[in-house]
Ligand code: ATP
């Protein structure tokens with residue numbers, strides 16, 4: 417069976433973008449692959465984060481993974497910092513990468529451009545992709561399902577792995593990106609040309625665990641256009657197209673089907689239908705998350721997951737240490 421691996425950073429409240437673009441995809445694959453899903457908590461340190469908030473986000477993220485239906489009997493579910501091999505291989509791969517390729521990463525450019533004093537750009541933000549490469553390469557992942565914004569990091573992982581294999585005579589499997597079939601990019605409701613993002617909290621972001629009435633309000637005031645026709649056209653009608661994507665992925669209905677039903681019914685009517693679908697999904701999810709948190713199973717799930725992950729990771733790290741002459 418092929419191996420699939422992915423992770424999410426506990427940097428904030430999870431959004432509808434994470435849910436549609438990442439978590440729902442993971443669930444759909446869990447029967448078909450050897451699957452590893454982790455909480456990328458070391459990655460959450462690349463920008464300043466409050467320790468208490470990091471702990472809370474981490475607990476919520478695991479609870480959400482479980483509530484959405486990731487089954488710990490099928491999937492190795494763990495926390496990155498519980499498996500020390502990630503940080504160790506991350507260092508080795510930082511030594512295999514160069515400043516040029518890391519400077520070209522879009523996420524680095526975006527996030528560092530928001531820091532006015534260039535001297536204070538955190539080094540961790542710069543070498544983030546080498547840690548991500550370690551996450552992937554430690555487990556010989558064949559496939560890495562991510563949103564479109566992460567594709568460049570998986571490509572860099574391939575470059576680093578190929579370079580390493582050439583230099584040291586093999587060692588790593590070359591992974592492939594798997595993009596979400598639809599919903600690879602859910603956009604902000606207030607600025608539909610921008611990704612809905614958990615670290616840029618604003619009225620355009622729907623948080624999975626947020627107050628439902630507030631989320632409904634955000635959908636009802638989503639930015640659209642003036643022509644009042646519900647039709648998918650990413651270029652000229654990004655707001656409506658984004659809402660169509662959201663509704664289509666959550667209701668398992670095709671975009672054409674939705675266009676046919678809502679085309680001439682007015683935007684208010686369409687937005688209400690989108691809100692109904694989103695809210696009913698979030699309500700069920702929130703109830704399950706609360707149950708899971710109360711049940712106390714989280715620490716057990718993580719303990720078992722990290723043992724399984726560690727068994728695989730330690731073997732790979734030993735092999736790499738041998739290849740480069742550390743053993
Ligand atoms: P940040 O805003 O801090 O960059 P993020 O919301 O992008 O964070 P990540 O932890 O980087 O969240 O992403 C987790 C996964 O969710 C990744 O696979 C990412 O591609 C996917 N994802 C995040 N936002 C969206 C979105 N708006 N649409 C689709 N997928 C998304």
Ligand code: LTN
Nearest residue numbers: 421422423424425456459548551
């Ligand atoms: N960088 C990713 C999270 C992430 C990841 C990974 C995804 C860290 N390590 C390994 C897939 C595979 C992000 O910001 N979404």
